[in-house]
Amino acid sequence: MNREKIEQTLVLVKPDALKNSLTGYVLSQLSEFHTGLRFAGAKIACVSRMLAEEHYAEHRGKVFYPSLIEYIMGLLHYPDAPERRRIIALVYQGPDAVQKIRDICGPTNPHVAREKRPGCIRALGTVVPLKDAAGNDVGERMDNLIHASAADDEAEREIKLWFRPGDFPPFMRSYLTEINKEEHYYFKDNNLYMTHEPGSVCLIAPGDVVWKSDFDVLRSMQQGLPAAAPLASVAAKYLINYTAE
Numbered sequence: 001m002n003r004e005k006i007e008q009t010l011v012l013v014k015p016d017a018l019k020n021s022l023t024g025y026v027l028s029q030l031s032e033f034h035t036g037l038r039f040a041g042a043k044i045a046c047v048s049r050m051l052a053e054e055h056y057a058e059h060r061g062k063v064f065y066p067s068l069i070e071y072i073m074g075l076l077h078y079p080d081a082p083e084r085r086r087i088i089a090l091v092y093q094g095p096d097a098v099q100k101i102r103d104i105c106g107p108t109n110p111h112v113a114r115e116k117r118p119g120c121i122r123a124l125g126t127v128v129p130l131k132d133a134a135g136n137d138v139g140e141r142m143d144n145l146i147h148a149s150a151a152d153d154e155a156e157r158e159i160k161l162w163f164r165p166g167d168f169p170p171f172m173r174s175y176l177t178e179i180n181k182e183e184h185y186y187f188k189d190n191n192l193y194m195t196h197e198p199g200s201v202c203l204i205a206p207g208d209v210v211w212k213s214d215f216d217v218l219r220s221m222q223q224g225l226p227a228a229a230p231l232a233s234v235a236a237k238y239l240i241n242y243t244a245e
């Protein structure tokens with residue numbers, strides 16, 4: 001197959017956009033008519049803690065991190081309605097996809113977005129004060145309606161985190177894949193098993209198409225060697241919509 005390098009980017013329509021019924025608006029801002037970009041992948045996902053923590057791993061330890069995880073899981077916007085907790089994950093592709101979508105989203109902070117880029121998507125967001133147990137202000141959480149990959153390498157990591165190769169039409173898979181020949185890979189309590197354990201989930205079976213980079217992680221783990229990425233970053237996509245947690 002002769003494939004040109006295709007630029008792709010990940011978009012998440014966050015729970016505040018769903019709650020405020022801004023989905024249609026966001027999608028029309030990102031439409032091919034405005035951006036020249038095409039849909040490559042799409043799913044509605046109930047975001048598990050494992051997926052949320054992997055997605056925002058770079059922010060672990062920051063003051064807003066615990067609140068950010070609750071936000072993307074939908075716990076803050078739908079505290080009493082677990083069935084409404086979900087996001088829309090989209091992959092767009094085309095020339096300059098990453099930068100084009102970042103530009104339409106605008107600055108991370110909705111206050112800054114309103115000031116500097118009125119009309120951008122994030123200008124419709126809000127900023128929520130964060131308090132410690134004693135009620136003192138410790139920072140802010142930015143409810144900015146949309147996530148978009150910030151750079152090409154981030155896009156690759158994030159797309160592979162949320163999507164498996166089979167989620168894309170064959171000509172829209174832009175990263176290397178492999179077909180799993182004979183092994184079964186099972187997952188339970190953040191551990192990898194090669195044979196079925198009671199309560200484990202089969203992530204990958206013979207014949208499945210797998211990201212090559214995920215395979216490399218699994219093979220390293222099988223051999224007891226250090227892996228390039230955590231097991232959770234491989235497993236999370238296979239568990240999307242499996243259970244609510």
Ligand code: CDP
Nearest residue numbers: 064068107108140141142143144147148150
């Ligand atoms: O999303 P973006 O790449 O523009 O920003 P980021 O710095 O990677 O932060 C990820 C997300 O964390 C933001 O989109 C905000 O929702 C949230 N955030 C926050 O709540 N408070 C901050 N001080 C910074 C980021």
Ligand code: MG
Nearest residue numbers: 148149150154
């Ligand atoms: Mg970011």
